[in-house]
Amino acid sequence: MGHAWSHRLTHLANLSDTWSTTAMSSQLRAAQEAADPAVLHLDVQLLQDMVVLCLATAVGGLFAALLDLPHTLGYILGGMLVGPSCLGLVQRVVQSETLAQFGSIFMLFGHGLIYSQHYRNEGNAVHSVYNDTVTGGxxxxxxxxxxxxxxxxxxxxxxxxxxxxxxxxALALSSTSIVMDTLVHCRLDDSLYGTVVIEIMAVQDLFMAPLLAIPTAISHIVWRYSGLRLFAIMTGYTVLIVTLVILARHTVPRFMQLLSNPDRALAPQLFTLAVVTYCLGMSLLSEWLELSHEAGALFAGLVLMDTPHVQRAAQAVEPLTSLFGGMYLASLGMIISPQFLLGHLGAIMSYVFVIYFLKVFVVTFVMRSFGFALAASLAAGVLLAQVSEVSLFLVARAQQLGLVSRHVYLLMLATTVTLLAVAPLASNMVKRVDKLDFSTLEYTPPHRTGIFATMARHIKCRFNNCPPSRAIRRVCLRLGSCLWRGTSLGSPSSATKRSDAQRV
Structure with missing residues (x-):
């Protein structure tokens, strides 16, 4: 009897070993198939999540357009709807957000490419009217x-x-796209008023590239080193960046010219592939330098500014920007929790109130110092009283690196969404202002007084007494679209006023 039980136990043990071996063999076989380069792999769940995210982005943007709201707001709200805090339709959040990061790269690259088209449009009938709009911005x-x-x-x-x-x-920046769309919609982009507002935005946008690099640089460089070591590292970075700019300015346009040959059958496809490769390569290089891929993408676009193929490069990445850019904003929306919004509604509305009226007051003060009427100055203040999409990139990277707490980041995101929701008020405000207020000045004093004029003259004198080199001055002129041709306040000529008034 004992011998029979012993034989059965041995048989069961052998079966258990066989089952274990079979299970391990099946797992090993699955791992080998997953690692086999000759087998095409498809992550169905990830594909489903990307379809859901893309659909939410499209639906959110459509509803925003129907309600005459910024499309950015629709993308963010669409992502919040399908996010983990609401319907939870996206399962692999990490993988989806990683793919959506391409949106930040293409959006910032396109922003750098169209910088000169916005701020140095040669078809603009009114060129740099004020020599000190750089000071105002x-x-x-x-x-x-x-x-x-x-x-x-x-x-x-x-x-x-x-x-x-x-x-x-982040809160100091205003959305360039909203400002430009409103000016174009109200037919003020070519007017004296629109020129001053656009040049103020141009000065603001000069801060974007270094701002996007600040969080990563602080986290990876400044907190690690100090003293001479930090100075040596920053000097090396400066030399390397200048070298990259020189190489890119001389090699990339020639390469694009080679691909633009109409005799080549695959010229359009090759050109698009080359532009995308250049954009992603500069972003990756900037990430390796610990300066963030967002800063690298924006910098890559600025390097190509004023080259012959800027317009074509912008058109090549525009579909990718629309697709991945919307998905990236939707991925930011997935972070927002409706419960968090309701629980902190009072605090969020107070932040919105303070930021809104602070920007209205400051911009009105600046525009009034240029001589515009009070109604036109208030319209400019309402126009700039929102937060830029680039601010979301900045705070998201800072929160990822632990420089900004999660609570503050969520408050910032909710405040930005609310300010975007009230952005259409700017268009209604501008439409109610008399058109003559946009084309005429109430006063053009030759010598202004007060704290603003004193600070403006002080900054301008410091700049004129210590002029940069010709190369740096040329870059400043291109990027800022603000011409330093004199030391006194310039005023529009009578011919400019008459032509501008007739056009309006």
Whole structure:
């Protein structure tokens, strides 16, 4: 009897070993198939998640367009609807957000490419009217930043100076796309008024490339090194970036010219592939240099500015920008929780109120100093009273690196969404203003007084007394579209006024 039980136990043990071996063999076979380069693989769940995210982006953008709201708002709300905090239709959130990161790259690359088209449009009938619009744009950003930083610290919204600085910098930026769309819709982009507003936005956009690199640089470089070591590293980065700019300015346009040959059958496809490769390569190189891929993408677009193939390069990446850019904004929306919005509704609305009226006040002050009527100045303030999409990139990277807390990041995201929702008020405000207020000035004093004029003259004198080299000056002229041709306040000629008034 004992011998029979012993034989049965041995048989069961052998069967168990056989089952284990079979299970291990099946797992090994599956792993080998997954690693086999000769087998095409398809992640059905990831494909389903990307389809859901793309559909949510399209539906959100469509509803935003029907309600005359910014499409950015629709993308974010669409992502929130299918995100984990709402319907939970996206399962592989990490993989979906990783693919959506291509949107930030293509959006910023396209922003850099069209910089010159927005701010240095040769068809513009009114060129740089004011020699000191650069000062006005600079003071707009500085005033909003300083006041916002003070409010954040005094109210204990942020825990560290670094967190407050990054958040204030993000809130100081306004959306270029919303401003340009509103000016074009109201037919003011070629007017004296539109020129001044666009040049103020141009000065603001000069801060974008370094701002996008600040969080990664602080996290990976500044906190690791100090003293001479930090100075040597920053000097090396500067030399390397200048070398890359020179190489890109001389080699990339020639390569694009080679691919633009109409005799080549695959010229359009090759050109698009070359532009995308250049964009992704510069982004990856910037990430390797620990300066963030967003900064590299924007920098790649700025390097090609004013080259013969800027328009074609922008058209080549435009479909990718529309697809991945919308999905990226939708992925940001997946972070938002409706419960969080309802629980912090009072705080969010107070932040929206403060940021909105702060920007309205500062921009109105700047425009009034240029001599525009109060109604036109208020319209410009309402026009710039929102937060840029680039600010979302900046704060998202800062939160990823631990420089901004999750709570502050969610508050910033909710505040941005709310400000985007009230952005159509700007268009209605501009339409109600008398057209003559946009084309005429109430006064053009030759010597202004007050704190704004004093700071403007001080900054301009410092710049004129210490002029940069010819190369740097040329870059500043191209990027800023603000011409430093004199030291006094320029005023539009009577012919310019008459032609501008007739056009309006």
């Amino acid at each position: 600079f003071l707009f950003v500085v005033f909003v930043f300083v006041i916002t930083l003070g409010l954040l610290i005094m109210n204990d919204i942020v825990s560290t100076w670094m967190e407050g600085t990054l958040l204030a910098l």
